[in-house]
Amino acid sequence: MEHAGTILVSPFTSAKVMARRMFFGLPLGFLTAAEFPVSTWVAQRSRPLLVIHGDADTVVPFKLGQEVYSAAAEPKQFLTLPGAGHNNILAMGGTRYLDAMQEFADRCVAGADGSR
DSSP states (O other): OOOSOEEEESOOSOHHHHHHHHTTTOSOGGGOOOOOOHHHHHHTOOSOEEEEEETTOTTTTHHHHHHHHHHSOSSEEEEEETTOOSSSHHHHHHHHHHHHHHHHHHHHHHHHTTOO
């Protein structure tokens, strides 16, 4: 059975991009065996996508989440959580974060049975 939708929280565009960021631009891409090309993957999907990212994330930059969203096929939605970092996204996002995921899941499940 096909999934009804996907939620990505603080996504990065690819493992290689994150490896370069973590190692300050050193050419260590060869050490990253897994490509994990998130941007490519979301571009090939037709199911709904919700991307959630804190704009104060210093681990996975907000810009990478925006790039994943930009690469994604429709239907898609982006939720910015102001002031949220990588490790405090739930605490900072609170009910807005949880409500967005619940509403998205409800819409996806309703649509999965052909009712949308």
